[in-house]
Amino acid sequence: MSLSTPLTLSGAPGSPYTRKMLAVLRYRHIPYKVLWGLQEPPEDLPKPKVHLLPTFYLPNENGDLEAVVDSSPLIRRFEDAFEGRSIIPPDAGLAFLDHILEDYGDEWLTKAMFHYRWHYEADIDQAGSVLPRWRGITASESDIAAAKKFFSERQISRLYVVGSNDTTAPIIEASYERFLQLFQAHLQKFPFLLGDRPASCDFAFFGQLTQLTHFDPTPSQLTLKKAPRVYAWVDLLEDLSGLEPEDAHWISRDEAKETLKPLFAELGRTFVPVMLANAKALKEQEDAVKTLVDGAEWTQQPFPYQGKCVQWLRDAYQGLASGDRAFVDQVLDGTGCERLVAG
Ligand SMILES: N[C@@H](CCC(=O)N[C@@H](CS)C(=O)NCC(=O)O)C(=O)O
Secondary structure, eight states: OOOOSSEEEEEOTTOHHHHHHHHHHHHTTOOEEEEETOSSOOTTSOOOSSOOSSEEEEEOTTSOEEEEOOHHHHHHHHHHHSOSSOSSOSSHHHHHHHHHHHHIIIIIIHHHHHHHHHHSHHHHHHHHHHHHHHTOTTOOHHHHHHHHHHHHHHHHHTHHHHTOSTTTHHHHHHHHHHHHHHHHHHHTTOSBTTBSSOOHHHHHHHHHHHHHHHTSHHHHHHHHHHOHHHHHHHHHHTOOTTOOOOGGGBOOHHHHHHHHHHHHHHHHHTHHHHHHHHHHHHHTTOSSEEEEETTEEEEEOOOHHHHHHHHHHHHHHHTSOHHHHHHHHHHHTTTTOHHHHOO
């Protein structure tokens, strides 16, 4: 169904998924209006069922405006509504790899993002000082001081949602450092994950990395020191409106097999065991997710949304034609990701 533009969304500069979607809209030349830092949507806009950032205000089948969240399905809806400059590869096998990598960005890199922001004093202090000001730049210093305290306490108390705790903190940090090395190595060959044009997974990585590289001081310094190429990549992804993509710019299957394996092996080491243990805990109605990541204990509360992510991935894998599935299997073979898709 077509959509009239500009699209309206509310979001925040410190929200990785807001940054993901704004970069998608810019690259795709889709006009938009962004409402920053809404406490409550204006009267004429509907309220979302779950308050997440970003929230888009889009017409439903009857033409009534609806508040819609969740970046990955929205990206697919915009693929149908707007022609050209697609961010989903036309090769179904590559599109499936894009789907896994997008989930890794959204569901795993976000653990590093949330962890670094609310774990170390310097990051807590900076986020507490700046985040509330995005909601009201003219607010008084006393209001900001109160908001800083409220916001920081609330977010620190929610570290458990992404699974950041004393047991998992070293696992999250080691995984972010390995990710930097692997992504940096990939960027020496290709400017994007799937070749010479960006895919939805690039925007998922970008969203989390906007915060990790350019906002929170601890991971920002770490990234600059270990992977300046990744830092610079984030600056470029922000606005790809001038890139002119061509069909031939997607990575070939042979190149994908060669270059993407090390990155998928990293997913197999961290993201996959946690996603699978989470799905199992939900199925068996356990109170806690427990598994080993790299030989170290991982424990967190079950997260229903990520259980759905596993099911969607498996459904998509089952829906692949046999030739496409064979290609995906060749890329994933030996990486630890086989278990994620073929449950
Ligand atoms: N799966 C959603 C995740 C969106 C999300 O978790 N947004 C965060 C901010 S970046 C949020 O709004 N969290 C609720 C809160 O902070 O109150 C998406 O892809 O859009």
